[in-house]
Amino acid sequence: MRTAFIEALCELAARDERVWLLTGDLGFSVLERFAERFPDRYVNVGVAEQNMTGIAAGLAMSGKTVFTYSIANFPTLRCLEQIRNDVCNHNANVKIVAVGGGLAYGPAGYTHHAVEDLAIMRALPNMVVVAPGDPVEARLATRAIAEHQGPCYLRLGKSHEPVVHKQPPSFSLGRAIRLRDGGDATLISTGGILPVAVEVVDLLARTGIQIRLLSMPTLVPFDVDAVEASARETGAVFTLEEHRLVGGLGSAVAETLAEMGSRAPLHRLAVRDENLHAVGSQDYLRQQSGLTASQIGETIGRMLRNRKNPSRS
Amino acid sequence: MNAVDQTDVRRLAATIRAHALRMVHRANASHIGTCLSMADLLAVLYGKILRLDPARPDWPERDRFILSKGHGAAILYAVLAERGFFPVQWLDAYCQDGTVLGGHVMRDGVPGVEAATGSLGHGLPLGCGMALAGHRTAKSYRVFVLLSDGECDEGSTWEAALFAPHHRLDNLVAIVDYNKIQSFGSVKEVLNLDPFAEKWRAFGWAVREIDGHDCAQIEATLQAVPLTPNKPTVIIAHTIKGKGVSFMENMLAWHYHSPNKEQLAQALAEVEGRQ
Numbered sequence: 001m002r003t004a005f006i007e008a009l010c011e012l013a014a015r016d017e018r019v020w021l022l023t024g025d026l027g028f029s030v031l032e033r034f035a036e037r038f039p040d041r042y043v044n045v046g047v048a049e050q051n052m053t054g055i056a057a058g059l060a061m062s063g064k065t066v067f068t069y070s071i072a073n074f075p076t077l078r079c080l081e082q083i084r085n086d087v088c089n090h091n092a093n094v095k096i097v098a099v100g101g102g103l104a105y106g107p108a109g110y111t112h113h114a115v116e117d118l119a120i121m122r123a124l125p126n127m128v129v130v131a132p133g134d135p136v137e138a139r140l141a142t143r144a145i146a147e148h149q150g151p152c153y154l155r156l157g158k159s160h161e162p163v164v165h166k167q168p169p170s171f172s173l174g175r176a177i178r179l180r181d182g183g184d185a186t187l188i189s190t191g192g193i194l195p196v197a198v199e200v201v202d203l204l205a206r207t208g209i210q211i212r213l214l215s216m217p218t219l220v221p222f223d224v225d226a227v228e229a230s231a232r233e234t235g236a237v238f239t240l241e242e243h244r245l246v247g248g249l250g251s252a253v254a255e256t257l258a259e260m261g262s263r264a265p266l267h268r269l270a271v272r273d274e275n276l277h278a279v280g281s282q283d284y285l286r287q288q289s290g291l292t293a294s295q296i297g298e299t300i301g302r303m304l305r306n307r308k309n310p311s312r313s
Numbered sequence: 314m315n316a317v318d319q320t321d322v323r324r325l326a327a328t329i330r331a332h333a334l335r336m337v338h339r340a341n342a343s344h345i346g347t348c349l350s351m352a353d354l355l356a357v358l359y360g361k362i363l364r365l366d367p368a369r370p371d372w373p374e375r376d377r378f379i380l381s382k383g384h385g386a387a388i389l390y391a392v393l394a395e396r397g398f399f400p401v402q403w404l405d406a407y408c409q410d411g412t413v414l415g416g417h418v419m420r421d422g423v424p425g426v427e428a429a430t431g432s433l434g435h436g437l438p439l440g441c442g443m444a445l446a447g448h449r450t451a452k453s454y455r456v457f458v459l460l461s462d463g464e465c466d467e468g469s470t471w472e473a474a475l476f477a478p479h480h481r482l483d484n485l486v487a488i489v490d491y492n493k494i495q496s497f498g499s500v501k502e503v504l505n506l507d508p509f510a511e512k513w514r515a516f517g518w519a520v521r522e523i524d525g526h527d528c529a530q531i532e533a534t535l536q537a538v539p540l541t542p543n544k545p546t547v548i549i550a551h552t553i554k555g556k557g558v559s560f561m562e563n564m565l566a567w568h569y570h571s572p573n574k575e576q577l578a579q580a581l582a583e584v585e586g587r588q
Contacts, residue, residue, distance in 0.1 A: 040449050043480075051438045051472035058442020061428065063373075081432055082469070086439055089429050090420065 001156040001192065002030050002099045004135035008142035009067060013038050018063060019146065022056055024049045024070040027099070031069065053079040053094070057086035060093040065146060072100040072114040076121060076153065087151045088126045094152075095145050096121075101131060101155035101191050102242025103271065106282040113285075114155065115271050118190070119247020121153040122220055128173060129220040131155040131241075133194025134164040137217050140171035148173060157192030164194050164215070174221035182210030185304055186230035189240040190216045190249040196286070197240050199293035200300065209301060219252055227256045231264035236307065238267050238300055240291070245270045267303060269296060318361070322528045325395060326356035330557050330584040332391035332404050338577045340408035342416055346567035348388035349584075350492040350525070350552040351459060357531040358457060359392045367397040370424040376454050377443050379428045381436020382461035382490065383418040390414050390423070398425030434467025436460060437487060441473045444485035444545075455538070457486045463495035466504050471516075478517025483539035487518075487547040490525065492554040494565055510549055518547045525550030557584045 010033060013019040020041040021034050035042040041064075045052040049070060056066040068075050075096050076083065087094045098114055105112035121129045128148055132138040138156055145152035169177045176188070180201045189197035194215050201211045212234050214226055231237055237257065239250040250268030257266055275288040286292055290299065333348040359365075363376045380389045387407060394401045406412040413422035417431030428439050440458035447454050464470055477485050491509070493500045500506055513520045519540035523530050531550070538546045554568070555561030558580040572580055581587075 043445070045476060046472075048472035048476070050434075050469040051441065051476055054435060054438020054469065054473065055442035055445060055476070058439040058444075059446045060442075061439070062443050062446035064446060082435065082438070085429070085432055086435055 001132060001135050001138040001161055002159055004139040005097065005142050005154070005156055006030055006034060008139045010034055010037060012143065012146045013041065016065065016146075017041070018065045020059055020064045020066045022052050022066060022068045024052050024068070024074055026070045026074070049074050049079040050082050053082035054086050056094045057082070057090060057092045060087075061090060065093050065095070067095045067097055069097045069099070072098060072105060072112045073117060074098075076114070076117050080120065083151070084124055088124045091126050091150050093149060095154060096152070097154045097156065099156045100158050102157070102193065103282045103285045104158040104192060106285060107279055109279065110276055113276070115242065115244045115276070116247070117153075117155060118219055118241070118243050118249070119251070122247060122252070124151070126151050127220060128152040128218070129155075130173065130218050131191035132217045133189060133191060133215045134161055136163055136165040136168055137171065137177070137215065140168060141217055144171060144173050155191060161192055162195045164198055171217070174218050174223055176223040176226035177215040177217065178212065179215055180211065180213035182212045183234055184210050185236035185238060185300065186212040186214060186234045187238045187240060187300070188214045188216050188227070188230070188249065188253060190219060191242055193240055193242050193286070193291065196291065196293050196296065200296045203293055203297045204301060207301065209304060211300070216249060219249060222252050222256070224256050227253050228260050228262070231257055231260070231262045236265050236304065238269060240269045240296065242286070242291070243270055244273065265307065267299070269299070319529055322356050322360045322532070325360045325392070326352045326528065327584050327586065328395060329356060329388050329391040331581055332394070333388040334558075334572060334577055334580050334584065336387045336391070336404055336407040337571050338574075339405070340416070341571045342387065342408055343569050343571065344384045344387070345570075345572065346494070346555040346561055346564065347382060347385045347461065347490070347492070349556045349558060349561065350554045351382075351385055351490045352388055352557065353526045353528055354459065354488060354490065354531060354550055355388060355392045357528050357535060359396050361532050362535045363457065364454070365396070365425070367425065370398060374452065374454055377427050377440070377456040379430065379436045379440050379456070379458045380418050381430055381458050382433065382464060383430030386414070386416060386418045389418060389426070393423070393425040396425070399423070433461065433464035434469040437470050437473035440485055440487070441476050441482065444477070444482040445480060447484050448480070448482055455484045455486060457488065459488045459490060461495070462489060462491045462493060462500050462506060465489065465506055474513065474516045474518070477545040481543040482545045483541070483543050485545040486535070486538050487545065489547065489549050490552050491549050492552040494554045494563065494568070496568060498565065513547045513549070517544060519544040520547050520549065522549045522551065525552035526556055559583060
């Protein structure tokens with residue numbers, strides 16, 4: 001995803017001289033292509049995220065469209081108050097880009113896992129929150145947030161994620177993307193775990209369970225209509241994210257369902273707190289939280305069977 | 314610079330001190346001590362130094378001023394009103410329900426305010442961004458950031474202090490209102506900044522220490538920036554918290570207290586030179 005991002009950003013910068021890129025001394029082998037083409041609009045501010053974010057706000061308040069870039073929690077939580085006071089409070093045109101959303105940094109450990117970022121970014125005023133599901137969505141999301149006037153958070157995976165969308169989908173901020181249709185339930189996925197969601201739905205289809213699959217790359221603004229329609233039309237909703245249970249996609253869906261008075265059951269699949277300090281690859285960490293395709297398929301299949309036949313539960 | 318000019322600046326300083334006293338009294342607000350310590354700095358900046366057009370607060374070529382010590386909002390609003398950015402009558406509504414002049418610097422609906430502040434350590438990074446934008450696009454505007462000594466405890470201040478010399482931002486001027494009293498005691502007791510000038514110098518800044526209540530010296534120094542080409546300037550302004558009101562000077566309590574009616578009358582008499 002980071003390659004898709006930087007390619008899209010270079011295209012934008014070639015067309016629009018207001019586009020700047022700041023990094024907190026991270027992005028080796030990724031950002032060079034921007035730095036070489038647009039040296040006057042590139043700054044490595046050093047390992048100083050608070051300053052980076054303040055500078056970004058100052059540049060934005062001087063008419064620039066500023067992207068800040070770093071790993072996992074460094075461009076968000078490390079400088080949270082700068083984001084709140086300097087960026088959001090001034091509605092400054094700053095785009096915060098985190099590479100390594102969720103568990104993408106695998107064995108690097110908890111410091112490098114962004115599993116509270118969506119909740120915290122969702123809580124900030126004026127902040128658009130985007131977590132693309134594959135490199136295609138990452139490219140489209142980069143363009144969309146550049147066009148949007150105001151603060152945005154772009155949560156990327158890392159590298160070499162599989163392409164889910166064979167053709168670029170229609171993409172706009174605040175709109176879900178429907179990837180599969182089915183009447184037995186809806187699975188909504190955000191961020192880099194989308195390929196797993198596709199695998200789950202295809203796996204269940206082979207057992208006769210037809211699931212609607214929504215990719216939800218934007219958490220703010222949120223596609224309330226798509227969630228409402230899914231609950232109404234399919235009767236049950238599952239959410240999937242590489243994030244703690246609190247405050248992310250599952251919470252956004254729960255808020256929507258509660259406010260619409262839905263009686264459709266909701267089950268949230270997320271990173272389990274007891275595994276936050278586990279060591280291992282992204283696949284291993286997903287497995288520890290029950291987030292592999294076979295585990296999720298088993299969970300969804302069991303819950304839907306129990307729903308149809310409660311006596312067996 | 315002639316004598317008449319200096320008289321005008323001193324008159325402006327007295328006027329904004331009086332405004333701030335009335336404002337905090339009416340609102341029963343804190344932070345009069347910090348307002349008074351930077352009154353002379355603001356009077357010189359807004360009276361003599363900053364290139365501004367009150368009729369066009371968004372004029373792209375304007376000098377930028379950021380009050381990083383946002384708890385001194387009252388006297389910033391006062392000097393903006395005196396310079397004609399908005400009516401002086403607005404000052405009566407400071408901190409009142411449904412108005413725009415909040416207790417820490419607010420920007421929405423307040424012409425002339427460059428950045429909202431209040432949490433310490435935000436101003437210098439913001440100023441670096443504005444200065445960098447000007448520097449890289451060959452604009453002639455300057456960026457002035459007024460800091461408290463207390464916020465020099467903040468790491469973000471020193472992140473920016475590293476950044477500005479590295480990028481040769483000689484269009485950036487930091488001014489420290491060095492009144493040597495922070496929220497809970499003297500700077501020396503809480504977290505000693507000494508040797509203060511040497512720290513800035515070691516970071517690569519051009520440093521000048523001045524009397525922050527000597528308007529002629531303030532003006533002469535600010536007229537001379539950048540003090541060294543290709544370096545940002547920091548002016549360490551030695552000041553007195555509560556300056557101009559005898560019973561407030563150097564008193565920590567006036568970081569918090571608001572003058573009552575009798576105290577206000579006494580304070581106004583002093584700052585307006587009637588006593």
